Amino acid sequence: MTNSPGRQSGPSEPSAIPDERASLIGQLLSFVAHRRLEPGDRLPSERELAERFAVGRGAVREALAVLETLRIIERRPNSGIYLRPVEKQGSIEAIVLQAELGIPLTEAEVREVVELRRILEMQAMRLAAERRHVEDIAHLDEILDATDRAIAAGENPADQDAAFHLAMVEATGNHVFLRVVNAFYLMSRNRRRVYFADGTRAPLSQAQHRAMRDAVAAGDPDRAEAAMGGHLRGVESYWMELLERRARGD
Amino acid sequence: MTNSPGRQSGPSEPSAIPDERASLIGQLLSFVAHRRLEPGDRLPSERELAERFAVGRGAVREALAVLETLRIIERRPNSGIYLRPVEKQGSIEAIVLQAELGIPLTEAEVREVVELRRILEMQAMRLAAERRHVEDIAHLDEILDATDRAIAAGENPADQDAAFHLAMVEATGNHVFLRVVNAFYLMSRNRRRVYFADGTRAPLSQAQHRAMRDAVAAGDPDRAEAAMGGHLRGVESYWMELLERRARGD
DNA sequence: CCGGGTGAATTGGTCATACCAAATTGGTAG
DNA sequence: CTACCAATTTGGTATGACCAATTCACCCGG
Numbered sequence: 151m152t153n154s155p156g157r158q159s160g161p162s163e164p165s166a167i168p169d170e171r172a173s174l175i176g177q178l179l180s181f182v183a184h185r186r187l188e189p190g191d192r193l194p195s196e197r198e199l200a201e202r203f204a205v206g207r208g209a210v211r212e213a214l215a216v217l218e219t220l221r222i223i224e225r226r227p228n229s230g231i232y233l234r235p236v237e238k239q240g241s242i243e244a245i246v247l248q249a250e251l252g253i254p255l256t257e258a259e260v261r262e263v264v265e266l267r268r269i270l271e272m273q274a275m276r277l278a279a280e281r282r283h284v285e286d287i288a289h290l291d292e293i294l295d296a297t298d299r300a301i302a303a304g305e306n307p308a309d310q311d312a313a314f315h316l317a318m319v320e321a322t323g324n325h326v327f328l329r330v331v332n333a334f335y336l337m338s339r340n341r342r343r344v345y346f347a348d349g350t351r352a353p354l355s356q357a358q359h360r361a362m363r364d365a366v367a368a369g370d371p372d373r374a375e376a377a378m379g380g381h382l383r384g385v386e387s388y389w390m391e392l393l394e395r396r397a398r399g400d
Numbered sequence: 401m402t403n404s405p406g407r408q409s410g411p412s413e414p415s416a417i418p419d420e421r422a423s424l425i426g427q428l429l430s431f432v433a434h435r436r437l438e439p440g441d442r443l444p445s446e447r448e449l450a451e452r453f454a455v456g457r458g459a460v461r462e463a464l465a466v467l468e469t470l471r472i473i474e475r476r477p478n479s480g481i482y483l484r485p486v487e488k489q490g491s492i493e494a495i496v497l498q499a500e501l502g503i504p505l506t507e508a509e510v511r512e513v514v515e516l517r518r519i520l521e522m523q524a525m526r527l528a529a530e531r532r533h534v535e536d537i538a539h540l541d542e543i544l545d546a547t548d549r550a551i552a553a554g555e556n557p558a559d560q561d562a563a564f565h566l567a568m569v570e571a572t573g574n575h576v577f578l579r580v581v582n583a584f585y586l587m588s589r590n591r592r593r594v595y596f597a598d599g600t601r602a603p604l605s606q607a608q609h610r611a612m613r614d615a616v617a618a619g620d621p622d623r624a625e626a627a628m629g630g631h632l633r634g635v636e637s638y639w640m641e642l643l644e645r646r647a648r649g650d
Numbered sequence: 651c652c653g654g655g656t657g658a659a660t661t662g663g664t665c666a667t668a669c670c671a672a673a674t675t676g677g678t679a680g
Numbered sequence: 681c682t683a684c685c686a687a688t689t690t691g692g693t694a695t696g697a698c699c700a701a702t703t704c705a706c707c708c709g710g
Contacts, residue, residue, distance in 0.1 A: 208694075212465045213465075220469070227700090227702080230702095245576070324515055445690060475692095476691080477671090477690080
């Protein structure tokens with residue numbers, strides 16, 4: 151069942167700015183970017199990379215193992231390390247990792263993420279409304295209350311916002327769905343905090359969340375989807391403004 | 401031998417049954433599964449794991465780095481390695497990795513993957529039909545022809561099938577979308593080969609692919625979406641039959 | 651000048667050892 | 681019982697060495 155006390159290895163913040171070890175991955179990433187390496191190109195050998203970044207070979211291999219599982223590179227035994235067409239075959243987790251490393255998304259990536267997020271969350275609302283269970287609604291209410299408390303306390307409700315959206319996806323009963331959407335929220339975590347730094351946004355967002363909760367609780371897929379659509383419109387306009395600002399040179 | 405130029409770093413097969421190194425990851429995964437470890441539980445130390453699996457500590461650390469980026473475990477410096485709630489927070493790539501290791505998806509995962517794949521590909525068809533570019537259609541035709549040749553040669557057109565679906569997603573112009581769908585095709589690669597081992601399926605699939613191509617070329621989102629819907633119905637029924645067969649004990 | 655073959659250098663894969671700093675643990679003194 | 685301290689454990693990291701397969705360069709023969 152649900153362990154009430156026990157450990158509290160809280161699901162709070164998994165990682166915002168990872169430890170220093172991650173910096174090696176970031177250095178490798180910026181290395182390929184700075185060198186203008188294209189898919190198929192070969193990277194320096196492990197020994198050379200170790201020397202270049204002043205770290206041990208083991209650390210390099212660890213970073214390379216990560217980049218390999220993210221389909222950014224390919225390691226050919228006794229041959230070398232080669233760059234893969236990351237744009238097409240790279241893992242979605244590669245973007246999550248970049249975001250955690252503080253590397254901002256490109257304009258194209260932002261537009262694409264926004265578009266896909268809308269598709270995913272709109273459909274998630276339909277499924278959630280069709281399959282709503284009492285415990286799911288209770289979970290949503292719980293998060294809603296926690297958000298109220300956070301706002302009242304003057305805290306940044308960014309994490310509660312993410313928790314609500316993820317709980318909505320969880321209400322679809324589709325855990326694979328949850329994994330995918332979770333990636334999107336991880337990659338925009340920092341930006342979300344900035345978004346809610348403007349205190350006027352939280353109350354509006356909260357009201358829309360409540361409308362979404364009610365639509366799901368009522369088992370109305372159309373209304374639920376529409377509510378999410380309107381909610382996302384606000385977030386998306388923020389992103390578009392941000393892109394314009396960035397295009398003008400901040 | 402016969403390849404004249406350098407290498408043909410072709411986009412052929414990236415990895416089906418990875419090398420032996422991957423087996424350590426598989427061993428670690430089966431270890432946590434066999435030990436019935438729950439989220440929050442601590443794994444044995446790196447030194448202990450190295451001894452248990454008769455490998456060096458470096459190899460263990462490399463595997464752990466991968467499991468960490470996939471959000472399966474969490475490494476706390478000077479403390480230990482802890483299991484994370486993989487079901488909820490795990491990366492979608494974790495499922496891809498498991499599939500590559502030969503670990504079959506659970507029944508729930510199959511149903512969830514099928515459901516999400518339908519959502520993604522249906523919406524992808526709409527976007528593809530709205531934005532179709534000449535080069536996208538040309539790319540589709542290219543793959544269609546290659547599929548014809550493969551079928552005529554008696555080869556298994558599993559990879560061409562995946563290429564077609566991925567090209568369709570690519571036609572949306574959304575590379576993030578492509579990354580997500582790509583994960584789904586990677587995790588079902590082996591099963592797809594079995595699916596097309598029945599020679600009668602390829603021609604029907606090919607016909608449906610052509611209908612989808614035409615609908616997209618005509619810029620008709622509704623027809624394109626409907627064509628994909630019908631196409632997926634066939635694939636999904638195969639999966640459902642497979643689950644029933646598995647439930648009865650093969 | 652070209653083609654092929656051979657040996658050396660390179661490279662990823664792996665293991666063993668050692669050291670560090672922080673976290674953990676255990677026991678002891680107050 | 682609490683507070684504090686020392687030994688142990690643990691992840692993080694660097695170094696060195698060896699293996700096998702791949703590459704590459706050089707040389708020889710045609």
